[in-house]
Amino acid sequence: MSNYRTVFGSLESYQKGGVEIIDDDPKNYAFSNCFEVASKSKPYEKVAVGKNLKYVIEAVRAEGDSPWFAAAHDEAALIMDGEVEIHFVKPDAPVVPDGKEGTVKLAGQPAGRDMGWVKAGRGHMALLPKGAAYQFRNPGKPGVLLVQTILGENTIERWADICQTKA
Amino acid sequence: MSTAQTAAVANALGYKDHSIGGFTFKRDEYFAHIFYPGGRHIMQIDAFLRALMRDVAWGFFYGTVNFDTVFGTVNHYGTVEMFIGLFNEAYRANNRHHVETFESKDLKKVFEEVLADWTNEGFDPFAAPDETGTVYGAKKGNNIKAITRQRLVADRMVGLPGDLGYRTDQDGFTVNRQFQDVPQDKPEIHAAQGFENEVHAFNFFEYVSRSDVTWNPSVVSCVKDSQFCATTEEHVLPITHGNDRVEWFIQATDEIIWDIDDRATGRPRAKVTMRAGDVAAMPANIRHRGYSPKRSILIVWENNDGGLPQRYASGELAPNPVDF
Ligand SMILES: [Fe+2]
Numbered sequence: 001m002s003n004y005r006t007v008f009g010s011l012e013s014y015q016k017g018g019v020e021i022i023d024d025d026p027k028n029y030a031f032s033n034c035f036e037v038a039s040k041s042k043p044y045e046k047v048a049v050g051k052n053l054k055y056v057i058e059a060v061r062a063e064g065d066s067p068w069f070a071a072a073h074d075e076a077a078l079i080m081d082g083e084v085e086i087h088f089v090k091p092d093a094p095v096v097p098d099g100k101e102g103t104v105k106l107a108g109q110p111a112g113r114d115m116g117w118v119k120a121g122r123g124h125m126a127l128l129p130k131g132a133a134y135q136f137r138n139p140g141k142p143g144v145l146l147v148q149t150i151l152g153e154n155t156i157e158r159w160a161d162i163c164q165t166k167a
Numbered sequence: 168m169s170t171a172q173t174a175a176v177a178n179a180l181g182y183k184d185h186s187i188g189g190f191t192f193k194r195d196e197y198f199a200h201i202f203y204p205g206g207r208h209i210m211q212i213d214a215f216l217r218a219l220m221r222d223v224a225w226g227f228f229y230g231t232v233n234f235d236t237v238f239g240t241v242n243h244y245g246t247v248e249m250f251i252g253l254f255n256e257a258y259r260a261n262n263r264h265h266v267e268t269f270e271s272k273d274l275k276k277v278f279e280e281v282l283a284d285w286t287n288e289g290f291d292p293f294a295a296p297d298e299t300g301t302v303y304g305a306k307k308g309n310n311i312k313a314i315t316r317q318r319l320v321a322d323r324m325v326g327l328p329g330d331l332g333y334r335t336d337q338d339g340f341t342v343n344r345q346f347q348d349v350p351q352d353k354p355e356i357h358a359a360q361g362f363e364n365e366v367h368a369f370n371f372f373e374y375v376s377r378s379d380v381t382w383n384p385s386v387v388s389c390v391k392d393s394q395f396c397a398t399t400e401e402h403v404l405p406i407t408h409g410n411d412r413v414e415w416f417i418q419a420t421d422e423i424i425w426d427i428d429d430r431a432t433g434r435p436r437a438k439v440t441m442r443a444g445d446v447a448a449m450p451a452n453i454r455h456r457g458y459s460p461k462r463s464i465l466i467v468w469e470n471n472d473g474g475l476p477q478r479y480a481s482g483e484l485a486p487n488p489v490d491f
Binding site for chain 2: 004005006007008009014015016017018019020021022023024026027028029030031032033034035036049050051052053055057059073074075076078080086088090113114115116117118119120121122123124125126127129132144146148149150157159160163
C-alpha cells in the first residue's frame with residue numbers, strides 16, 4: 001500500500017502558494033489560483049488566469065447550464081473540480097466566421113445536428129472542437145474548468161483583482 | 168563549425184573522452200570534466216547526465232538550458248551555442264566566458280554519444296533518484312532503452328484517432344508509486360455516429376500519473392501555437408531553464424518551489440511556491456529551477472510561435488506577460 005497522498009485542489013479546499021520577493025516585482029509573475037478565481041466568479045465567466053500574447057487560459061466556474069459557445073479553432077477544457085456534461089451540436093450554417101479567434105457566445109442552441117456529449121470529472125480533459133457549438137451543464141455542486149483558448153470577446157481580464165500584487 | 172571526435176580508447180574506468188570544437192568531455196567515477204580553451208569545469212556525474220538527458224530529449228528546448236551556473240546551451244533552432252560562463256556575472260565581467268556555435272545535429276550527436284557511453288546499466292537519468300540505481304563507479308553496461316525515449320507531442324489532443332496514444336499497463340506505463348491514489352476513471356463519451364473524431368475526452372491526470380519520466384514535458388493539447396505540456400515532477404529540475412519567451416505554469420497537484428534568478432546574470436530575484444490550482448508566469452528575462460518534494464503534476468504552458476525569441480530579444484515585447 002502506498003503512503004503517498006496526492007494533493008488536489010477544489011473550490012472548498014485549496015491552499016494557495018505565492019511569490020516571495022528577493023529583488024523583483026510580484027506582478028511579473030501574475031500569480032493566481034484558479035479555485036480562488038472561480039470562487040469569486042459568476043457561473044461561466046471566462047476569467048483569464050494565463051495570457052501568452054494572444055493565447056489565454058481561462059478559469060471558469062461551472063454551475064448550472066452555460067450559454068452555448070463556439071469557436072473557429074479547437075479549444076480544450078480541463079476539469080479541475082466537479083463534474084460537467086458538455087453537449088455538442090454541429091450547426092447547419094457556420095456560427096463563427098472563419099479565422100475569428102476566441103470563444104463566441106451564441107444567442108441560444110443553434111439549429112444543427114446533435115454530435116453527442118461527454119461527461120467529465122476532475123482531471124479529465126475534453127476537446128471543444130473547432131466549428132462545433134457546445135454547452136456546459138452542471139446541475140450539481142459548482143465545479144472549475146480551465147479552458148485553453150485564444151483571447152476573445154468573452155475573455156475577462158481582471159488581473160489586479162486576481163493576482164498577487166504585494167511582496 | 169567544428170567536428171566531433173570520440174577517443175578510440177577508453178580510460179582505465181572504461182569511459183571514452185568526447186570532443187567537439189574546443190570542448191572535451193571526460194568522466195571518472197564521480198564527475199564530468201568539461202575542458203575548454205583556457206579552463207576546466209567540473210560537475211557531479213549524476214547532475215551532468217540528468218541535465219544532458221533533458222537537453223538531448225528536448226532538442227535543446229526553448230532558449231537556455233543551464234546545467235549549472237556556468238555550463239549550458241542556447242538554442243537558436245538550427246544552430247546551438249555551447250557555453251562556459253555566458254550567463255554568469257563574474258565570468259562575463261572578467262571575460263572568462265567561452266562560447267562556441269555548432270550545428271544542432273552535430274552537437275546532438277556528441278551529446279547522445281556521451282549519454283550512451285557514460286550511462287551505466289541500472290541508471291535512468293529520466294527517473295527520480297529514489298526510483299533508479301547508481302551512476303557512480305567504473306563503466307558497467309549501458310541503458311540505451313532509457314536514454315532513447317522519444318519526446319511525446321500530440322498534434323491536437325492525446326487520444327484522438329491518429330494522434331498520440333494513451334499510456335497503458337500493457338505498454339509498460341503503470342501508475343507511478345507516488346500516484347497510486349490518482350483516480351483512473353474514464354470520462355463518459357457519447358459520440359453520435361460520424362462525430363467519433365470530434366467528441367473526445369480523456370483522463371489527463373491518469374495519463375500523467377503513468378508517466379515514467381520526470382521533468383520532461385510532453386505536449387497533450389494544442390490550440391494553434393498554444394501547447395499544454397504535461398509533466399510529472401519529483402526531486403529537482405536537473406537544469407535551470409532560461410526561456411527565450413514567456414512560459415506559464417499551472418500546478419495541478421501537490422507542490423513545487425521555484426528558485427527564480429535573473430536570466431542574464433544568475434542573481435536571485437524571487438521564490439515562487441506553487442500548490443494545486445496555482446497559476447504563474449515565468450517572465451522572459453528570468454531562469455527557473457523547481458523543487459518537487461513529492462511527485463506532482465505540472466502543466467507547462469508554452470507558446471510555440473517561432474518568431475518570439477527575436478521579438479523578446481529585440482525588446483519589442485516586454486518580458487512580463489501582463490501589465491496591471
Ligand atoms: Fe521552463
